[in-house]
Amino acid sequence: MSGSEGRDVVQAGGAHGSGQVKGGRRAQLEHTGLRHGWTTGACATAATTAAYTALLTGEFPDPVTITLPKGQTPSFALAAEELTESSAMAGIVKDAGDDPDVTHGALVRVTVRRLPAGSGVVFKAGPGVGTITRPGLPLPVGEAAVNPVPRRMMSEHVAEVAARHGGSGNVEITVSVDHGEEIARSTWNPRLGILGGLSILGTTGIVVPYSCSAWIDSIRRGVDVARAAGRTHVAGCTGSTSEKTVVAEYGLPEDALLDMGDFAGAVLKYIRRHPVDRLTICGGFAKLSKLAAGHLDLHSGRSQVDKGFLAELARRGGADETLAAVVADANTGLAALQLCQAAGVPLGDLVARTARDEALAVLRGAPVAVDVICINRAGTVVGRSTVT
Secondary structure: OOHHHOOOEEEOOHHHOOOEEEOOHHHHHHHHOOOOEEOHHHHHHHHHHHHHHHHHHOOOOOOEEOOOOOOOOOEEOOOEEEEOOOEEEEEEEOOOOOOOOOOOOOEEEEEEEEOOOOOOEEEEEOOEEOEEOOOOOOOOOOOEOEOHHHHHHHHHHHHHHHHHHOOOOOEEEEEEEOOHHHHHOOOOHHHHOEEOEEOEOOOOOEEOOOOHHHHHHHHHHHHHHHHHOOOOEEEEEOOHHHHHHHHHHHOOOHHHEEEOOOEHHHHHHHHHHOOOOEEEEEEEHHHHHHHHOOOOEOOOOOOOOOHHHHHHHHHHOOOOHHHHHHHHOOOOHHHHHHHHHHHOOOHHHHHHHHHHHHHHHHHOOOOOEEEEEEEOOOOOEEEEOOOO
């Protein structure tokens, strides 16, 4: 990320000294000194664009350029290509940057095949890409594990290629990952009921590099910058979707946004020593249910969603024993939430309130008011606490 991408320049104070520094999520990433990478969804979108272009024109663009949801336009070199009369295949090697991603170096292949008029865009799981077999995930049972945002990205690029080269836009997209089934054994996919391989993921197209020490240091720097700018209300967010939510809710400027990621404890402990008037914590329901259960590191490798704990919260919210048992046996936190929503049990609010209470306990009486907002994958608020 270039230095020109930060918006606000303020005097920094606190543990990092003084000087002209920028605030907000992008400045945090720059501060880590780590190289970002590309999601499997971005790689699949690039491969789709190259393959469909070749199917319509007879030539593969190499490198192939795509547009990501936030407007970046990266280019990808092709690692594989194959063209027949009815289909085209393009492959992209995933570069995860400095993130220790298990899919780094994997070859993501997409085969695009023409379909009859009116078919639209159909997604299929090829070798190494999983299939959804249990409810509670953002796709129905039986669907290829190509998540909603990558599906949208691929569909939009198909439409653009069709408009440019006179295609119909009716295609079947089959996504494969070489050795994906083997790689998936190192992920949570088998436990979640995603069988046969990996998921094609990504909401921004960019992999944020993960380094505990560097990212925690960037959180501290973000708090320092916000305080130096006179911000009295800051938000710890687990990702870009939760950032959008708090901006929509409170109109917070960029330098009041802390990219907390999985490090809820790092935010709370530093703000305990360097208080602000108000802290909002915003993130996905399942992730914040871990904070509610007392976990300060929300990474999936170090803490898991406790469905038994969610069942106990549901009981407090009026769930009978039958519903509580179903919640305890749910496939995912999202499934537990949906079950309670259908029964009129406010599990989202209960998680938010309990997470707020855990946050206040970590703050140990520091003069900071706290509220918590839980969202779903689409960014819809599914639970919130009051400010305490």
